[in-house]
């Protein structure tokens with residue numbers, strides 16, 4: 001519904017102003033304007049949740065200041081989409097429930113940006129837990145199917161990186177950068193050509209092509225002799241063939257070292273590879289991808305996992 005802002009000092013009218021659906025409470029006396037959307041809400045509830053709003057609303061209204069339907073207007077410079085989500089969460093407790101309740105990236109984005117800016121700690125923590133659930137800080141977390149509360153498309157990875165930078169959630173970045181490398185090689189070409197990204201899709205500072213991990217993982221390079229091998233010559237030939245096949249797949253499917261050998265691949269190994277060698281290969285492979293994972297933050301010039309974990313603990317606990 002269109003409505004007009006009365007600017008009592010000048011009597012100007014803005015016909016493009018829209019009242020926010022579900023956030024227009026007639027018994028409340030504060031109007032918030034964000035872009036061309038107005039929200040009528042309780043200033044007292046906002047002040048109780050956010051010390052920044054408390055200070056802002058304590059300041060006397062300037063004479064001749066903007067009013068709407070007779071209420072004082074506070075203008076926020078934030079994106080109206082973020083403001084809508086943030087206020088919805090403040091005034092509707094069921095709209096954004098704690099993990100593992102389902103939510104979406106736009107909601108996480110709005111809540112996290114504005115709760116970080118306006119110091120609403122419980123919402124900041126809740127949004128960070130939702131954001132972090134998709135980007136583990138351990139290899140076991142990456143390899144296991146941890147329940148997630150929101151879905152992600154490759155095009156959201158750059159907005160996720162920008163959001164993490166803005167709110168200092170650096171612990172998710174190694175996994176996000178790795179996801180970006182394996183899912184969206186086209187982004188690197190676009191970044192290199194300086195193609196601009198819409199809205200909050202600016203190119204992340206640390207996701208330049210040179211950050212992409214290079215070289216084949218040692219996981220695929222099994223040695224000639226493995227301890228306990230029962231049929232050394234035949235078994236070695238089979239292991240070599242398998243290794244070459246896997247290395248070839250890397251070129252066909254893209255560079256995905258953590259996904260190179262999954263449970264299905266281990267089950268499909270030819271029977272000419274003896275059981276002790278299969279176990280030896282699994283152990284060597286797991287150690288190799290663990291080393292790869294341990295080095296991941298350094299590949300993207302981020303703090304080490306230990307420091308990232310500490311940041312995460314401080315922010316989430």
Ligand SMILES: [Zn+2]
Pocket residue numbers: 226228229230231232235236273274275276277278
């Ligand atoms: Zn063997």
